Amino acid sequence: MKRHLVALFSAAVLIAGSTAKAHADGPQKTLVITMTNDPAANAIIVVDAATHTRLQTLSTNGKGGVGGNARGVKQYRGQLFAAVNNGSGTVVVFRRAGDRLVFAQTVVTTSPPVSVDFANGHMYVSGATTVDSFILNGNNVGALDGTAGLILAGGGIPPNGSTAQVGAADSQTLLVTLKTDPIPGTVDVVPLKDGAISGTPIAVTAPSGTLTPFGFSVYPDGTALITLAHSGQDGLFRNSSFTDVVSSGGQAGDCWTTRIGKYVLIVNTGSRTISRVLSTGSNIFVDNAVVTSIVTGGSPTDTDADGGYLGVIDHVTGVQATSHLNLFRYNDFAELSPSGSALDLGVPNPNGVAIMVPAQDED
Numbered sequence: 001m002k003r004h005l006v007a008l009f010s011a012a013v014l015i016a017g018s019t020a021k022a023h024a025d026g027p028q029k030t031l032v033i034t035m036t037n038d039p040a041a042n043a044i045i046v047v048d049a050a051t052h053t054r055l056q057t058l059s060t061n062g063k064g065g066v067g068g069n070a071r072g073v074k075q076y077r078g079q080l081f082a083a084v085n086n087g088s089g090t091v092v093v094f095r096r097a098g099d100r101l102v103f104a105q106t107v108v109t110t111s112p113p114v115s116v117d118f119a120n121g122h123m124y125v126s127g128a129t130t131v132d133s134f135i136l137n138g139n140n141v142g143a144l145d146g147t148a149g150l151i152l153a154g155g156g157i158p159p160n161g162s163t164a165q166v167g168a169a170d171s172q173t174l175l176v177t178l179k180t181d182p183i184p185g186t187v188d189v190v191p192l193k194d195g196a197i198s199g200t201p202i203a204v205t206a207p208s209g210t211l212t213p214f215g216f217s218v219y220p221d222g223t224a225l226i227t228l229a230h231s232g233q234d235g236l237f238r239n240s241s242f243t244d245v246v247s248s249g250g251q252a253g254d255c256w257t258t259r260i261g262k263y264v265l266i267v268n269t270g271s272r273t274i275s276r277v278l279s280t281g282s283n284i285f286v287d288n289a290v291v292t293s294i295v296t297g298g299s300p301t302d303t304d305a306d307g308g309y310l311g312v313i314d315h316v317t318g319v320q321a322t323s324h325l326n327l328f329r330y331n332d333f334a335e336l337s338p339s340g341s342a343l344d345l346g347v348p349n350p351n352g353v354a355i356m357v358p359a360q361d362e363d
Contacts, residue, residue, distance in 0.1 A: 028358035039065035063087030073352035078359035119168035120195035126166035146197030153205035249289030263334035307357035321348035
């Protein structure tokens with residue numbers, strides 16, 4: 001009888017301990033992360049998406065200062081987060097630990113980094129004049145296993161400030177957008193082999209009568225919707241060519257994008273609005289030219305969406321320059337509703353935003 005009671009008591013203690021640990025740990029939060037982009041001492045800001053509570057401000061151990069770009073920060077599977085230190089020629093990588101980020105490593109790039117992406121078991125970084133691939137070893141960024149020089153459609157090396165965004169189209173192709181006003185601009189199509197950069201990019205000119213290929217989002221079939229920011233148009237890019245170009249629906253400065261299912265949300269910095277478009281493999285349709293407006297007074301810039309949240313950064317210039325993080329909830333139809341008030345970030349020039357949902361356990 002005594003042994004039976006001891007066994008029951010021990011089991012109860014184990015259950016209570018497990019329950020207490022689960023309660024203490026709780027479900028992981030959805031995090032929103034942006035980069036201060038300080039040219040002297042760059043840092044990242046980590047925010048709880050649900051409560052807008054600022055959880056952390058962490059040094060990137062480098063200098064910021066990047067501009068005129070998209071995807072200066074990027075998260076990977078809720079486990080890793082990368083940010084460009086443009087002024088230091090490095091990319092900093094953080095690892096998620098519960099509801100916090102911890103410094104993991106610093107990666108040196110072959111030219112000042114501008115934009116970052118994760119795909120195909122690699123981290124890709126487009127810089128001022130080159131694009132690099134780094135193999136992923138679990139939750140660590142490994143060695144540089146490929147690099148290529150960026151090329152303009154008319155020939156030559158891109159001038160400083162040309163690079164806009166890097167992103168994988170599929171397992172064999174990487175895209176880099178290059179802006180070269182007053183000429184149309186370029187999309188570099190970079191070949192991949194086993195995820196690594198392999199070969200010289202094919203430089204594709206933006207369509208005649210358009211300007212500034214900038215931000216883009218890629219559909220699962222490899223088709224990319226690319227903003228043509230300074231001509232107020234959006235282009236569809238597939239198989240190394242543009243298949244369609246449409247007006248942005250009267251919205252000015254259509255620059256940054258994020259995809260929610262079949263919809264692409266486009267941030268229009270000039271109009272301070274967000275548009276919703278969708279596409280087939282051949283055509284683009286403007287579903288709603290103004291889904292919502294950014295009303296905090298600043299010009300909106302980069303955006304990201306995941307886990308039911310969409311985040312947008314805005315900038316207020318002048319003597320009292322500041323910026324805000326605007327958060328929205330979205331449904332299956334990419335309809336947006338405000339999620340609380342905008343959060344004043346207290347810095348003048350943040351760059352990039354990433355929504356990091358809780359990491360999924362691997363089987």
